[in-house]
Amino acid sequence: MNENAILTVEALSVTLDAVQILRNVSFTVKQGEALAVIGPNGAGKTSLFRALLGLIPYEGSVRWRAGTRIEYVPQRFSVERSAPITALEFCLLKSPGFWRPPAAFVDHVHDEIALMGLDRGILKKNLGELSGGQTQRLLIAWALLQQPGVLLLDEPTAGVDAGFEDTIYSLIRRIQAERGTTVLLISHDLSVVYRYAKDVLCLNTSVICQGSPQDVLNPAGLAALYGDTGYYRHDPNVKH
Amino acid sequence: MHSSHHASFWIAVLVGIASGSIGPFILLRRMALVGDALSHVALPGIALALLYRVDPFYGVIVFLTVAAVLIFWLEGNSRLPPDAIVGLLFTASLAVGILIIPNGDIIESLFGAFPVLSLSFLLVILCVATVLSVLCFVFARRFLFRIVSPDLASVHGLGRKYDLALLLIFAMTVALGIKLVGTLLMGALTIIPAAVAKNVARSMRGYVVVSALLGGAISVGGMWMADAFRLLPGPSIVLFGVGLFVLSLIIGLKRAV
Numbered sequence: 001m002n003e004n005a006i007l008t009v010e011a012l013s014v015t016l017d018a019v020q021i022l023r024n025v026s027f028t029v030k031q032g033e034a035l036a037v038i039g040p041n042g043a044g045k046t047s048l049f050r051a052l053l054g055l056i057p058y059e060g061s062v063r064w065r066a067g068t069r070i071e072y073v074p075q076r077f078s079v080e081r082s083a084p085i086t087a088l089e090f091c092l093l094k095s096p097g098f099w100r101p102p103a104a105f106v107d108h109v110h111d112e113i114a115l116m117g118l119d120r121g122i123l124k125k126n127l128g129e130l131s132g133g134q135t136q137r138l139l140i141a142w143a144l145l146q147q148p149g150v151l152l153l154d155e156p157t158a159g160v161d162a163g164f165e166d167t168i169y170s171l172i173r174r175i176q177a178e179r180g181t182t183v184l185l186i187s188h189d190l191s192v193v194y195r196y197a198k199d200v201l202c203l204n205t206s207v208i209c210q211g212s213p214q215d216v217l218n219p220a221g222l223a224a225l226y227g228d229t230g231y232y233r234h235d236p237n238v239k240h
Numbered sequence: 241m242h243s244s245h246h247a248s249f250w251i252a253v254l255v256g257i258a259s260g261s262i263g264p265f266i267l268l269r270r271m272a273l274v275g276d277a278l279s280h281v282a283l284p285g286i287a288l289a290l291l292y293r294v295d296p297f298y299g300v301i302v303f304l305t306v307a308a309v310l311i312f313w314l315e316g317n318s319r320l321p322p323d324a325i326v327g328l329l330f331t332a333s334l335a336v337g338i339l340i341i342p343n344g345d346i347i348e349s350l351f352g353a354f355p356v357l358s359l360s361f362l363l364v365i366l367c368v369a370t371v372l373s374v375l376c377f378v379f380a381r382r383f384l385f386r387i388v389s390p391d392l393a394s395v396h397g398l399g400r401k402y403d404l405a406l407l408l409i410f411a412m413t414v415a416l417g418i419k420l421v422g423t424l425l426m427g428a429l430t431i432i433p434a435a436v437a438k439n440v441a442r443s444m445r446g447y448v449v450v451s452a453l454l455g456g457a458i459s460v461g462g463m464w465m466a467d468a469f470r471l472l473p474g475p476s477i478v479l480f481g482v483g484l485f486v487l488s489l490i491i492g493l494k495r496a497v
Contacts, residue, residue, distance in 0.1 A: 053395050072395050079388045083268050084441040093388065094396070098381035099445060126442075 006031045006068060006150060006182050007052070011060035014044065014051050021047045022058070023206040029199075031065075031149075034176060034183045036197035036213075038190065040226050043204045045186045046075070049152050052184075064150075071148035073139045073156055081128030087138055088123035094145050108145060116141040116171060133164040140168065144175065150182045151175075157189070165189070169196050190217055245467060247362050248354045248420055252459035252477070254369035255417040256429070260455020261376035262410050263434025264447050265383045269406075272431045274311060274323055277330035279414045279427035281307040283337025286349045286423065290342060296349070297361075300415045303333075308411035312404045337423070352422030352474035354466075369416050372409050373452065379405065380448055420459075422474035432481035433458055439485075439492035458484060 007029040014022040021044045029035050037045050051058040053072055064070065079085065091109045095101045110120055116137040122130065130138060136156060143151055153172070157165040169192060175181055187193050193200060193213060200216045202208040202225045209216050209224065266275045282300040289299030307330070314325055341349055357365070376383075382402045385393040393402070410430065417426045433455035434447075441447035461484075462477025469476075 050391070053391070055391055055394055070395065072392060074389060074391055077389055079268065080270070082438075083387075083444075084438060084447045085384070085388065085444045086442075089384075089444045090388065093381060093385045093392075095381075098384075099377070 004030045006033075006065045007184075008063045009052070009061070010063075012048075012051060012062060013059045014047050014056060015059075016047070016056065020205060022051065022203075025060075025203070025207050027201055027207065027210060029182060029184065032176070032180045032182055033199060034173075034185065034197045035199045035201060036185045036187055036193040037201045037203055038187060038193055038225070039203035039208075045203055046154055048203065049154055049184070049186065052152065068150055069146065069148040070150045070152065071143040072152045073143045073154060075154045075158060077127070079127065083126070083128065085127050086123065087125055087127060087130065090127055090138070091123070091142055091145060094142070109141075112141040112144050113138065115144070115175070117167065133160050136160050136164070136168060140172070147179065148181065150184065153183065153185045155186050155188065157187075157192070165192065172196070190222075193217070244354050244356050247357050248463060248473065249460065250362070250366055251355070251369075251417070251420050252463045252473075253456045254366050254373070255413065255420065256433070256455040256457070256459030257452050258369045258372040258376070258413045258455070259417060259430040259459075260433035260437070260452040261373045261448060262406070262413050263430045263432075263455065264437065264444075264451050265376070265380075265387065265406055266410055266430060267434045267438065268384075268387045272435075274326045275410060275414075275430055276427035277326055278304065278307055278311070278411065279418065279423050279425075280330045280334040280337075282415065282418050282423045282426075283341065283349060284333050285337075286345075286418075287337045287341040290345060291340065297415070297419065300418050301412075304411040304415045305408065308407040309404070312400075312407050315403070316400065334423075347472075348422070350422050350424045350474075351472045352418070352420050352425065354473060355419040357419075365416055368412065372413050372416075375405075375409055376452075377448070379409075380445075384444060420473055421477055422472075425474040425478045428478050429455070429459065429481070432478065432485060436481065436485045436488045439488035454484070 005028040010026045012022055012025040013020070025048065037048060039045050047056065049072070050056045052062055053070065088109065092098050092101050095105045109123070113120070113123070118134065118137050118141065122134055140156060157168055160168065172183060173196060176183055185197065194217055197213060199210070200213050201210050202216060202221065204225055209221050266272065281303050285299035285303030286296040289296040311326060318325065338346065379402065382398050383406050385396065385398050386402050413430060414426050417429055421429050434451045436454050437447055437451035441450050458481040459477055462480035463473055465471065465480055466473040466476035
């Protein structure tokens with residue numbers, strides 16, 4: 001295992017219901033790095049994350065550096081909107097005390113939501129009352145509680161308008177710089193990937209290409225990933 | 241009230257609280273109907289116990305535990321929607337139960353009665369009901385974590401065993417109340433307090449507390465109604481609870497306006 005690597009994946013394959021989702025995927029992620037995973041719909045991006053987290057069975061090896069705290073921001077909750085769960089209680093899911101949370105933990109919650117630009121008042125609101133942008137910020141603040149070493153973000157800006165999107169990525173970058181957090185990110189937005197990721201993994205069942213955004217996000221690379229027709233032509237000057 | 245009614249009163253309070261404590265988690269897992277149907281499985285258990293001259297309570301415990309494990313397994317392994325399977329299977333077990341249960345015991349098994357119990361048996365029921373309520377509060381965070389996001393919960397080391405724990409607590413609670421409320425309606429007792437509390441609660445912690453208190457209140461209120469008007473306790477408790485639900489709906493709507 002590479003000295004610097006926080007994650008080493010070798011020959012990872014995932015088969016669900018006799019359908020091959022991932023085939024022979026290998027890559028490494030260095031500590032403090034920002035890796036973006038891109039690929040068309042159904043390419044296995046979310047399955048890759050779920051395998052890395054041990055949530056689905058896989059073949060091959062996934063090795064995290066020992067003692068690494070991993071946090072995950074999924075695309076959606078499974079809880080209904082009418083459930084009377086407050087944003088604070090959502091945070092308390094990570095607290096040592098749910099009924100009588102320690103003051104230090106509640107202070108920590110206040111700090112993290114402030115970092116994500118959220119007001120304390122939202123902690124009293126129910127999860128279903130939050131806007132899309134507030135929910136995404138809360139999810140990331142939640143993920144940052146207890147200082148994880150690695151953050152896995154599955155389309156963290158899905159359903160958020162463009163202004164919010166930039167804010168969220170700036171915040172993620174700031175956290176990365178200040179805390180040395182390693183970030184793995186699934187995104188559909190190539191302009192975001194271009195600006196925020198240092199390394200890109202192009203996935204379509206198997207790894208199509210890997211490298212810096214400058215090397216990978218060119219017409220030839222994208223054609224290989226998304227197919228020749230109708231691929232997402234990237235122009236760094238155009239904001240998608 | 242004679243002694244049987246005293247016993248019933250205490251069962252109503254403590255089993256009611258246990259039902260109210262587990263109810264919110266069952267409701268948020270969208271298992272209200274599954275939970276309701278689960279109590280029907282107790283009927284063949286009662287029938288077999290009567291056939292072999294054992295206390296029906298043991299038949300109920302065995303059948304409900306098996307049913308809880310079955311639901312757990314179906315959730316994890318079946319591609320078919322669990323509610324469809326549960327609906328079929330549990331209704332079938334109700335039919336089987338009705339066919340083999342002696343005629344004289346049918347009404348009591350279906351709708352409950354003021355039970356005649358030995359003191360030691362009563363104490364066991366009361367102690368177990370208390371333990372089940374306490375477990376709901378102790379495991380509240382873990383149960384809620386699994387409900388909000390099974391994936392996130394697993395990442396945090398809370399695996400499916402907590403889903404099983406929730407179902408087993410639920411099955412035990414149903415088993416405790418069946419003598420009083422009956423197999424047809426006991427499932428409803430676990431759902432009604434939670435349904436009422438959901439209309440008025442502003443937070444999850446408030447939700448569980450209010451639901452637990454309402455569980456006790458609805459059971460006792462229904463018992464009082466049954467006693468006063470010489471009705472069966474099961475239907476009285478359920479109707480009393482449904483009345484409160486309608487009231488809470490009106491309060492909830494007024495607040496929303």
